[in-house]
Amino acid sequence: MYGFEAMTFNIHGGYLEAIVRGHRAGLLTAADYNNLCQCETLDDIKMHLSATDYGPYLQNEPSPLHTTTVVEKCTLKLVDEYKHMLCQATEPLSTFLEYITYGHMIDNVVLIVTGTLHERDVQELLEKCHPLGMFDSIATLAVAQNMRELYRLVLVDTPLAPYFSECITSEDLDDMNIEIMRNTLYKAYLEDFYKFCQKLGGATAEIMSDLLAFEADRRAVNITINSIGTELTRDDRRKLYSNFGLLYPYGHEELAVCEDIDQVRGAMEKYPPYQSIFSKLSYGESQMLDKAFYEEEVKRLCLAFEQQFHYGVFFAYMRLREQEIRNLMWISECVAQNQKSRVHDSVVFIF
């Protein structure tokens, strides 16, 4: 019952909430990012990260380092922390934690299917999958020729099975079908996660509704911008938007007919939370939109830690770590390419 979580939450969730708040204290600060932005080489970055929580994961990596190695090792740390929390969690927290990884599962399914379409080696594809999205029968994806087979042979036994009902066809898999499948699956996943959080109720429902609604709205904007100038029709575009969020349903109607970034801006500026995001951009520009959205997301995720006795902190922590890994990836790329003047284009400070 909302308001009485303080009485019962700690029985099953207290230990893990303390663990995740401890992990949150290990997130990189602005001072850490300032040091990293001044590095000349990737070995300098490794040296600075050795004093952080990432130290044990990078210390044994031989020089010369590669940017993908930095990202892989940092992701490994996140995976280890997640697995520790998952194995300690009881219901419904364990289901909640599993929901957080379904997005990566969808990405892995699409990676394997696309790579197989391009005649790539399955082992090679499996090595590139996100570790949080792995499941037992993932390698069998390579034998499927269409979505019906994909579902019947592999996905029927995975958590993604319920999301397939909207996109099962017998058409052979090609680039456009795969893209529509990816976005349809993700839409169904977000809606399911939203309903699950609503069922949990209390502070979890309140905080997660806000975070997931923002995610749905951001997806809608990205789908709109990425589909401008492509063969995706307005109806197909509209079908990929989630059925919840601040933009649902009138904002979606406007976004579905947008043909350029300025029309997208016109549709979004009617909503006060997004007006502040678009006010940071000049007309016709979309380069800094990603950073503006990430900054807004980080602000909302940090606010989740201001309240206790809810599951939103777990979601917020995972997303903040993923943002941190994105920051490290960007800094590493700028250092490797000797473009340090551009490093602040995409780094989002968390604290």
Added chain:
Amino acid sequence: MEVVDHKTHNLENGQAAEEEEEEEVDENANVLQFMDSMDAYLTLIHSLSSNLRQGWLELASARHSMGAYRVNTVLLDHTSHSAATSLLVDEGKEPHFTLCKWGSSGNEKLFLGEEQSSRDKSHPQIRHRGATQLSEEKTTSENKASCEIDDPVQKERSKSLSVFGTLVSPKLRDAQLSFETALETLVEIANRRSEMICAFDKVNKKSGGSKD
């Protein structure tokens, strides 16, 4: 008699002086051509470096935006397919390179290169392509309206990028354009180098001849 000899001698001297002057003008022209080619070559090298830096950063930006799992070498297409872009080499007295872009689907390829009146007339007249807009001049061999070529070119560009998915970030499209521009610059560099070598040979011949 002496007057006639003197006049003949003066005439011969005048003709020799004229010939010398012409040779000097030719030599100066060759040296100037060599210097111009070298200047253009160095400018193009600088431009190529700048385009490549921009392209790599835009690619990193696209990976940051879309995720490293969507922009990955493991998604590149290993099925057999014809090249989207090819290079024609004319191994004449002065080798010339012509870039043929976006012809993988059987559409007529677009020929690109420099537009100079000194170019051999047997080469198709070629236009200089900007980032997304066609230039005004039409090729004599192609002879299509600019707007008719836009759609197939855009389709071929999207087809190339579709290995990463059909809904890709504008940053990935920008990276594609930067690398496309870099490729065009590379071909121009090859042509300028060829010009430079020929001009240098001419200068060498003249100076070798004058030493003799």
